[in-house]
Amino acid sequence: MxxxxxxxxxxxxxxxxxxxxxxxxxxxxxxxxxxxxxxxxxxxxxxLEHFRFLWEELDTGRAGIWRVTLNTFIFATTTATVVTAIALTAGYALSRLNFPARGFFLAGLIVLHAFPTVTLIIAIFLILQILGLYDTLIGVIIVKTALELPFGIWIMKGFYDTVPWEIEMAGVQDGASRLRVWWQLVLPQVQPGLMAILIFSFLSGWSEFILPLVLAPGSDAQVLATYMQALILDDTKADFDLFKAVGLFYALPVVVIYVIFQNKLMNIYGGGSKG
Incomplete structure (x- = not known):
């Protein structure tokens, strides 16, 4: 009290x-x-008239709501999966292995994480055009994954730093390979960080607006954020109650994820006080 x-x-x-x-x-x-x-x-x-977008095709110049929702789910899920998979292995390497230019890579993670996305958008735009990935969902996924990786790798490195060396040494002395030790002994210790990175990466992909808007303006690669933007593009005849209903539909998965996984989201601040 x-x-x-x-x-x-x-x-x-x-x-x-x-x-x-x-x-x-x-x-x-x-x-x-x-x-x-x-x-x-x-x-x-x-x-329920404001929710007519669920069963009617609105004149927004975009694909229907269910196609856009599927694009958003694919975008967020793929980004979260790839970021988590790479962060798991790269974070371990930076935490446990001594290799040339390790300090350079650690500093590079901080620098890349500090760069705002907007400052890189022109260079990214040109690169995607050269690679033939402009105006495609896969191109936006690759860009979003690359921009999320520095944060994910740095956080996972912090979680690996909190795992005592003695756990790995005991496994190696018992005859287990380094991969088996990592999979069976180390990975369970950093599971909170794994879940936190997975959830944060998914939520970041779900809420992304700038990258799909600029790098995938075609109707086939639109996401819910750009769908909402199209609803009020002409604000002289915008239906704001419809806009609020779409926003509620857009926010509902995030609210559900937060309610279910709120304890695991807080774990991202519990790992990695060591650099």
Missing amino acids: RHNYRNWPILLVLGIFSTPLLIMLVFQVVDSFTLKQPGSLIPSGFT
């Missing part, structure tokens, strides 16, 4: 700053399911 009493000023400040966001979310949910008279804040009736 005394500990909770000491923390109440912090909780009060956080509550004050969170209240406007909570109010906006409540209005978004209410407006998505109700009808209102112009200029009124009080709903006049219940409706």
Whole structure:
């Protein structure tokens, strides 16, 4: 009780700053399911008309909502899988192996992670055109994966640093190969980091907007973020209640993932205090 009493000023400040966001979310949910008279804040009736995008093809210049949702799922899932797979092995190498230019690679991870995506967009655009991957979903996936890798590798290296050397040495002395030791002894120790990187990479891919908009402007490679942008491209005749309903549909998987995996998401800050 005394500990909770000491923390109440912090909780009060956080509550004050969170209240406007909570109010906006409540209005978004209410407006998505109700009808209102112009200029009124009080709903006049219940409706599912704003969710017509689920069964009707909207005139947005984009593919239908289910095609766009599938593109978004493929984009986020593939990005998360590749980032996690590479980060698992690269993080181990940087944590455990002494090889030439190891310090250079560690510094490079920090530099690459510090670069904003927007500063690289022109160079990425030209590279994708040369490779023939411009305006394709696979091209955007490759770019997003490359940009997420420095963060993932650095975090996994931190988790590997917390695993005692004695665990590996005991396995090697018992006759196990280095690969078997990594798979059976080390990997279970860094499982929280693995799950955190997987979830964060998926959420980052799910919410990506700039890369699909610039690097895949065609209708076949659109994602939910660009689909929403198309809904209000002409704001003189935009249906904002429809926009709120699409936003609710877009945010629902993220909310579900957060509710289920919130404890594992916090684990990303528990690994890697060593450099």
